[in-house]
Amino acid sequence: MTNVTVIGAQWGDEGKGKIIDWLSNRAEMVVRFQGGNNAGHTIVVGDKTYKLSLLPSGVVQGKRSIIGNGVVVDPWSLLDEIARVGAAGLTITPDILVLAENAVLVLPLHRELDGMREDAAAQKIGTTKRGIGPSYEDKVGRRALRAIDLMDPASLPAKIEKLLAHHNVLRRGFGHAEVDAAALLVSLKEIAPKITPFIGSSWRELDAAKRAGKRILFEGAQAVLLDIDHGTYPFVTSSNTVAGQAAAGAGVGPREIGTVLGIVKSYTTRVGEGPFPTELKDATGEKLGERGHEFGTVTGRKRRCGWFDAVLVRQTVITGGVDGICLTKLDVLDGFEELKVCTHYELDGKRVDYLPADANSQALVKPVYETLEGWTDSTRGARSWAQLPANAIKYVRRIEELIGAQVALLSTSPDRDDTIMVRDPFL
Numbered sequence: 001m002t003n004v005t006v007i008g009a010q011w012g013d014e015g016k017g018k019i020i021d022w023l024s025n026r027a028e029m030v031v032r033f034q035g036g037n038n039a040g041h042t043i044v045v046g047d048k049t050y051k052l053s054l055l056p057s058g059v060v061q062g063k064r065s066i067i068g069n070g071v072v073v074d075p076w077s078l079l080d081e082i083a084r085v086g087a088a089g090l091t092i093t094p095d096i097l098v099l100a101e102n103a104v105l106v107l108p109l110h111r112e113l114d115g116m117r118e119d120a121a122a123q124k125i126g127t128t129k130r131g132i133g134p135s136y137e138d139k140v141g142r143r144a145l146r147a148i149d150l151m152d153p154a155s156l157p158a159k160i161e162k163l164l165a166h167h168n169v170l171r172r173g174f175g176h177a178e179v180d181a182a183a184l185l186v187s188l189k190e191i192a193p194k195i196t197p198f199i200g201s202s203w204r205e206l207d208a209a210k211r212a213g214k215r216i217l218f219e220g221a222q223a224v225l226l227d228i229d230h231g232t233y234p235f236v237t238s239s240n241t242v243a244g245q246a247a248a249g250a251g252v253g254p255r256e257i258g259t260v261l262g263i264v265k266s267y268t269t270r271v272g273e274g275p276f277p278t279e280l281k282d283a284t285g286e287k288l289g290e291r292g293h294e295f296g297t298v299t300g301r302k303r304r305c306g307w308f309d310a311v312l313v314r315q316t317v318i319t320g321g322v323d324g325i326c327l328t329k330l331d332v333l334d335g336f337e338e339l340k341v342c343t344h345y346e347l348d349g350k351r352v353d354y355l356p357a358d359a360n361s362q363a364l365v366k367p368v369y370e371t372l373e374g375w376t377d378s379t380r381g382a383r384s385w386a387q388l389p390a391n392a393i394k395y396v397r398r399i400e401e402l403i404g405a406q407v408a409l410l411s412t413s414p415d416r417d418d419t420i421m422v423r424d425p426f427l
């Protein structure tokens with residue numbers, strides 16, 4: 001038995017929530033290791049739909065769930081989410097949820113700065129405006145407030161002063177009112193007693209779990225093409241989303257992250273700005289969007305849609321450290337007469353079989369497609385290979401060949417049970 005790390009292998013929204021929920025049934029602990037409430041993981045159980053953002057998906061199954069040190073945490077948003085899932089019947093207590101003491105806090109000033117920058121920028125990133133980038137900047141800039149600071153209110157005034165010395169200069173530059181230190185202190189002191197019961201140590205929790213032989217599931221958010229190093233910079237999020245981050249963002253050694261499962265949608269989508277070589281700005285793209293219900297979980301924005309890009313996934317399998325994939329939303333392709341898969345690009349008349357690192361080339365690469373026959377029968381809800389049409393199997397096999405990784409799981413509807421397991425990632 002091994003641990004499992006789940007990451008997105010495209011631009012996010014691959015359907016990680018469902019798979020993490022499905023896998024967490026067989027894990028004893030679930031850990032988030034990066035990102036923040038920019039993530040949106042939808043989990044459908046019977047007639048109930050849970051939309052999780054900061055809470056690890058393990059809470060749905062009542063599994064001990066850790067928000068690791070690599071996550072940036074908006075404490076107000078966390079409390080709202082706890083209340084929201086509470087209303088839907090999930091009670092989140094400190095027995096279930098642990099927030100790493102060394103996780104950085106996202107404050108209203110981060111959200112505001114994210115918004116000010118996006119509104120003022122000539123070239124927008126299309127962020128979720130949740131303050132994720134600005135809070136990671138403060139973390140690296142060594143002026144951030146962390147969860148543990150809420151346990152020591154007497155230390156807050158000096159830390160707030162240091163933080164505001166930086167932020168108020170920026171705010172003046174944007175023509176915005178400065179942040180009032182006293183008001184921020186009051187609101188932090190007010191929220192502290194509600195958050196502190198959850199605060200603990202991610203690394204010690206994980207060490208104890210390891211010693212007890214427990215199986216751990218590391219839950220990635222966003223995806224490799226949004227990784228701050230390996231993604232389509234600057235149109236990326238502000239954290240590392242590759243599997244390697246699971247170790248640093250939770251406080252375990254790299255060998256503890258176990259099997260890496262990359263979640264891959266059967267076509268491609270992206271929210272926000274940035275290059276997207278196989279994007280379809282036509283009726284086919286609209287059809288994919290409608291059939292796949294491609295609207296962002298967090299912001300409600302319409303997702304851009306396009307054909308499967310094997311060049312990108314071949315690359316993210318390598319940079320992300322993916323051992324096997326879970327292919328999702330195959331049923332969205334039901335009924336297409338033919339399907340295209342991008343096998344390589346052309347740039348300046350030359351063949352290119354990877355995504356170049358510079359944004360200009362990324363915008364200029366032209367996808368070269370291979371056409372595969374579609375299928376008319378439905379794959380929705382299939383629970384075994386035998387239930388899949390022959391052409392659907394051919395499509396899956398061709399994708400495996402092109403990306404250099406095999407399918408471990410196949411998801412055929414949002415429902416938890418509509419999952420075909422080819423290889424058990426925990427074994």
Ligand code: IMP
Nearest residue numbers: 012038039040126127128236237271272
């Ligand atoms: P940020 O993470 O809010 O800074 O946004 C940076 C980029 O990442 C934008 O293009 C967002 O649309 C994208 N992004 C952030 N979180 C997610 C996610 O969970 N799914 C898909 N895209 C995301």
